[in-house]
Amino acid sequence: MRVGYIGLGIMGRPSALNLIDAGHDLTVNTRTPEKAAGVIERGAAFADTPAEVAAAVEVVFLNLPDTPDVDLVLFGEGGVLEAAEPPELVVDMSTIDPGRTVEIAAELAAKEIGFVDAPVSGGEKGAIEGTLSVMAGGRDEDFARALPLLEIVGERVTHVGAPGAGQTVKACNQLLVGSNLMAIAEAMVLAERSGLVSAATMREAVTGGFADSRALQVHGQRMVDSTFEPGFKSELHAKDARIVERLARESGTPIEAFEVAKRALERLTGTGRGGLDDSAVIEIVREEAGEA
Numbered sequence: 001m002r003v004g005y006i007g008l009g010i011m012g013r014p015s016a017l018n019l020i021d022a023g024h025d026l027t028v029n030t031r032t033p034e035k036a037a038g039v040i041e042r043g044a045a046f047a048d049t050p051a052e053v054a055a056a057v058e059v060v061f062l063n064l065p066d067t068p069d070v071d072l073v074l075f076g077e078g079g080v081l082e083a084a085e086p087p088e089l090v091v092d093m094s095t096i097d098p099g100r101t102v103e104i105a106a107e108l109a110a111k112e113i114g115f116v117d118a119p120v121s122g123g124e125k126g127a128i129e130g131t132l133s134v135m136a137g138g139r140d141e142d143f144a145r146a147l148p149l150l151e152i153v154g155e156r157v158t159h160v161g162a163p164g165a166g167q168t169v170k171a172c173n174q175l176l177v178g179s180n181l182m183a184i185a186e187a188m189v190l191a192e193r194s195g196l197v198s199a200a201t202m203r204e205a206v207t208g209g210f211a212d213s214r215a216l217q218v219h220g221q222r223m224v225d226s227t228f229e230p231g232f233k234s235e236l237h238a239k240d241a242r243i244v245e246r247l248a249r250e251s252g253t254p255i256e257a258f259e260v261a262k263r264a265l266e267r268l269t270g271t272g273r274g275g276l277d278d279s280a281v282i283e284i285v286r287e288e289a290g291e292a
Contacts, residue, residue, distance in 0.1 A: 003149065004028070004053035004060040004087065005044075006073055006080075007094070008035045010230065011120065012063030014127040015093070015153040017042060019061075022152045027056045050074075054083035059149065060090050066239055067096040074104065081111065089114040091146050093134075093153075095174070095240055098167035098247060105138070105163030114142035115163060118150060119170035121177070123218075123231040131155040135173070137166030171247050174240040178261035178278075180215045185264075185282035187211075188223050189289055200224045219279035228276040228283075235274030238265040 001024050005016040008030040016039050020026050026044040029052070030036050036046050047053040050073045054060055060080055064070050070092060074080045080090065090108060092101070092115070105115040116138035126132040134154035136143055143159045150157045160169045191202035203220045206212065222228060241262040248255045264284040268274060273283070 001025070001059060001149070002027070002057040004047075004057035005039075005063070006030070006050050006053055006060065007063035007065075007069075008032075008039060009063065009065070010124050010232070011093070011127045012061075013039060014124065015061070015063065015130075015132075016044065018127075018130045018152050019149065020044060024149070024152075025057075027053050029053045049078035050080045051078050051082040054080040054087050055085055058088050059146070060087045061149075062090065062092045062094055064092075064094040064096075065236065066094070067100050070094055070096050070104070071100075074108075086111065086113055089116070089142060089145055091116045091118050091149070093118050093120055095119045095170050095236075095243070096167060097243055098164045098171065099250075101137070101167045102164040109139075114139065114145060116142050116146045116150075117163060117166035118146065119166055119173075120154060121170070121173050122154075125218075125231065126155075127153070133173075134158065135160050135166045135169040137161055137163050137168075139163070167243075168247065171240070171244045174237065175244050175255060175258045177215060178237060178241060178244075178265065179257045180213055181219055181278060181281055182257075182261040182264060182285075184213075184216055184220050185223060185279075185285045188220070188282055189285045192286075193289060219277075222277060222279040223282040228280040230275060230277045232278050233274060234265050234268040234276050234278045234280055237278040238262070238269045238274065241265055 003024045004027045006029045020042050028044045029047045101117045108115045118134050118136045120132040120134050122132040132154040134150050134157040136159050188199040191197050191199045264281040267284050
């Protein structure tokens with residue numbers, strides 16, 4: 001299939017490579033052309049604008065930082081909808097606002113373009129290995145068309161409902177991840193400050209019990225080692241936290257446990273550390289413990 005991929009960041013680049021490896025003819029675009037070098041070396045074509053990508057392919061994938069970026073790529077100057085022959089389907093793997101996602105799907109449907117919101121979880125490692133969890137929203141026929149491609153980038157692909165449902169489930173995912181990260185960070189610092197046991201020993205002891213999780217295994221090790229090279233940047237998780245907060249406010253849902261994580265992510269971003277992995281929330285807990 002002729003596939004377009006727009007956005008070649010930490011998650012987009014490995015997903016694009018997996019599509020190439022599966023035999024698809026890829027055309028790519030990114031705001032930072034040097035990020036496309038490795039993908040082009042593997043056989044992708046580079047297009048100067050999203051419109052040029054769209055004109056060359058049947059399906060366009062988006063993997064962009066935020067809602068305004070998706071709007072710009074789709075509807076802005078040189079955007080996807082300016083293509084002489086728009087694609088048949090747009091698959092948005094970005095994490096953006098669920099309400100705006102519903103509107104985008106309707107706007108594209110009016111132009112006879114299918115749309116699937118397909119945000120993912122699994123981090124850079126999952127993107128490289130093609131083992132992401134994909135939460136897909138869209139009409140049945142659009143999801144069916146996207147599914148063979150989504151199964152290349154993801155190991156678990158779930159059709160969760162109509163357009164916007166994928167983004168809603170992703171917001172729930174980020175609430176769970178953020179709250180879990182914060183609990184792990186607090187447990188680590190509690191162990192450190194006890195004077196009796198190290199964070200590493202505490203983590204080893206509870207791994208395998210009811211407190212175990214993938215976050216404890218992966219992010220917990222990063223916390224122990226204080227190595228925060230981004231698998232998922234804190235600034236992006238902070239952006240997702242604002243989406244969670246807005247969705248919770250609109251639905252009247254209390255999210256008190258998550259509010260602590262949101263505050264820590266915002267403090268990381270506000271102090272110039274938004275490029276660190278989100279496991280760096282432990283630094284905020286350590287700082288606040290020192291201030292207490």
